[in-house]
Amino acid sequence: MKRLIIILITLYWLSVSGLADDPYLSRRKLMVDRHIAARGISDESVLKAMRKVPRHLMVSREFRSQAYADHPLPIGESQTISQPYVVALMTEALQLKPGDRVLEIGTGSGYQAAVLAEIVSEVYSIEIRKNLADSARKILTKLGYHNVEVKYGDGYYGWEAHAPFDAIIITAAANHIPPSLIKQLKDGGTLILPLGSTVYYQMLTLVTKKNEQITIRQMGSVRFVPMMGEVRKKK
Ligand code: SAH
16 A cells, blocks of 8 residues: 555656656757767756756757757747757856846747756846747746746847846847847846857857956857847947
8 A cells, every 4th residue: 555655656746747758858868968068068057957948848849859959940930949059058158146137138939048947046038029929938837937037029128127137148149239238237247149240150259247347258159040129220
């Protein structure tokens, strides 16, 4: 009898935790070992988050089997979910702490937001395409990420109501850094974005704000879909 109860409790826990029906768990772990840890990402909180977030549930159904390969994938509306290694690289560069409040521009599938939500206490994410904002909000809620808030709108002006942020991540290419985002960054905070031509390649750029001074570090070239809206009218 006692044994039966233990078995029933274990089965219940497995179904509630989603582990029982996650055939992708081993692929996800392999992806992190092979494409992320092996390529120099060492922040344990980033590795742990990426071993956990079900990327296959955040891509279109027909691409599910490719969800743990190290390349970008379509998420609808001609947009893409970033390559896992780039998600890891950008997240690690922000040097996040558990109590941090982070702003993301370009929610897309919600994958990057979920990775952030595993690491920090508050995530705010803005998406300019309504369909993507709605579906990301839905999947994030379904997966239990109650510490993420998704807003439909242009991220160019940031999210004043929740500022200042410890970190800001822009996941679409821009040819300049939106001034409001610099303003909404805490002193000592960091911002990362693909900066440069929105047609070809961009330079992954890490911006640090300290005593009203901006320091810039370039981290290699990347290719992102262009940031839309106000950013294209300025400069
Ligand atoms: N971080 C996403 C992938 C981003 S793809 C993920 O994890 O899936 C880039 C996204 O930025 C697209 O969804 C695009 O619609 C959005 N975007 C482009 N310009 C934007 C803007 N000005 N404000 C907010 N979102 C924007």
